Amino acid sequence: MAEVRLSHIVKGYGTQLAVNDLSLTVNDGEFVALVGPSGCGKTTTLNLTAGLIELTGGEIHIGDRNVTDLDPKDRDIAMVFQNYALYPNKSVYKNLAFPLQMRRTPKADIDRKIREAARLLDIEHLLERRPRELSGGQQQRVALGRALVRDPKVFLMDEPLSNLDAKLRVQMRAELKRFHHDLSATIIYVTHDQLEAVTMADRMAVMHGGLLQQYDTPERVFEAPVNVFVAGFVGSPAMNLVPAQVTEGGAALESPQGWRCTLSPENARKARAASSRDVVLGARHSTITLSPTPLPGGIEGRVYTLEPTGDITFVHVRLGNDTLVISTPPATRFAPNAPVWLGVDQTKLHLFDAATGMALRAA
Ligand SMILES: Nc1ncnc2c1ncn2[C@@H]1O[C@H](COP(=O)(O)OP(=O)(O)O)[C@@H](O)[C@H]1O
Numbered sequence: 621m622a623e624v625r626l627s628h629i630v631k632g633y634g635t636q637l638a639v640n641d642l643s644l645t646v647n648d649g650e651f652v653a654l655v656g657p658s659g660c661g662k663t664t665t666l667n668l669t670a671g672l673i674e675l676t677g678g679e680i681h682i683g684d685r686n687v688t689d690l691d692p693k694d695r696d697i698a699m700v701f702q703n704y705a706l707y708p709n710k711s712v713y714k715n716l717a718f719p720l721q722m723r724r725t726p727k728a729d730i731d732r733k734i735r736e737a738a739r740l741l742d743i744e745h746l747l748e749r750r751p752r753e754l755s756g757g758q759q760q761r762v763a764l765g766r767a768l769v770r771d772p773k774v775f776l777m778d779e780p781l782s783n784l785d786a787k788l789r790v791q792m793r794a795e796l797k798r799f800h801h802d803l804s805a806t807i808i809y810v811t812h813d814q815l816e817a818v819t820m821a822d823r824m825a826v827m828h829g830g831l832l833q834q835y836d837t838p839e840r841v842f843e844a845p846v847n848v849f850v851a852g853f854v855g856s857p858a859m860n861l862v863p864a865q866v867t868e869g870g871a872a873l874e875s876p877q878g879w880r881c882t883l884s885p886e887n888a889r890k891a892r893a894a895s896s897r898d899v900v901l902g903a904r905h906s907t908i909t910l911s912p913t914p915l916p917g918g919i920e921g922r923v924y925t926l927e928p929t930g931d932i933t934f935v936h937v938r939l940g941n942d943t944l945v946i947s948t949p950p951a952t953r954f955a956p957n958a959p960v961w962l963g964v965d966q967t968k969l970h971l972f973d974a975a976t977g978m979a980l981r982a983a
């Protein structure tokens with residue numbers, strides 16, 4: 621396997637930049653997820669890495685080779701697509717053999733590689749079947765097998781699980797993670813699903829509008845999102861984000877919706893770093909407590925609705941025109957329209973500069 625280095629890559633279509641000066645290093649053996657909403661440039665980035673489309677600017681290295689001007693077939697990569705792209709009239713065995721025959725691999729080697737891959741992916745018993753005689757999950761494993769037999773330096777995967785039903789997707793997530801572990805493979809995995817990225821990847825590269833927003837471990841991205849976009853994109857339910865104004869020289873926040881919140885000294889230092897009084901306060905659903913009676917320093921809101929999920933009940937609370945989602949133990953009962961008091965964990969609170977969207981750091 622090998623390291624992949626994207627240096628200042630750019631892809632323009634007309635005046636629009638699908639990928640805008642993206643630099644990213646994927647370490648040898650690392651599983652990296654490219655994640656972001658539809659149209660943010662994930663597939664374009666992957667196709668540029670594969671050599672399927674031409675760069676407008678920048679360079680790509682795989683291992684110690686500059687592959688910028690190489691054909692896809694000379695880049696030592698294997699791709700796995702959303703639609704599997706299996707040959708419908710060939711058996712599984714022949715589907716796996718085909719890319720090797722194209723490379724004039726000796727017959728005995730082909731057979732050995734297919735048996736190895738089939739064992740690893742648990743599809744030995746399916747080798748004589750045709751794709752239509754397989755379930756979606758089995759077809760997905762064959763598609764992985766076809767990438768695997770080529771012994772690539774890097775696996776490139778574009779939404780490989782999105783055609784599967786929800787339950788199978790969760791199961792294949794675990795299998796892909798195991799596949800990565802067993803092979804110590806270098807994998808670049810594209811998904812619009814932040815949960816897939818968080819659960820599988822060693823590091824995630826969050827993209828938006830062709831620009832790389834943050835590249836870090838899922839834990840770091842979750843705990844310290846660099847801007848409002850990343851904060852709202854990673855995590856489910858999404859982080860609560862509400863506009864507020866810095867007041868009392870940074871000691872507190874106030875909202876046009878009528879509430880006020882005293883800040884800890886640490887958060888006050890962050891608030892004072894804002895470029896104006898306008899900030900965005902961020903708090904995940906699990907970092908706010910709800911009380912049916914007034915809390916000292918608590919923010920008063922009104923229950924809007926409840927979403928019980930079994931383990932957790934999500935309470936939607938209105939603060940004026942803003943709605944927050946807060947998780948509570950299932951036993952707690954809050955009636956719609958009842959007043960509630962919110963206690964915010966100051967150590968878990970996020971503050972963003974409203975003008976730039978960037979996370980505020982204590983000066
Ligand atoms: N061949 C193309 N011609 C023109 N625009 C394209 C082409 N391919 C992609 N784009 C545009 O580039 C942007 C990024 O697309 P894409 O990489 O497919 O996004 P993603 O995979 O993140 O959904 C989108 O705005 C898309 O419309």
Ligand SMILES: [Mg+2]
Nearest residue numbers: 659662663664
């Ligand atoms: Mg795509």
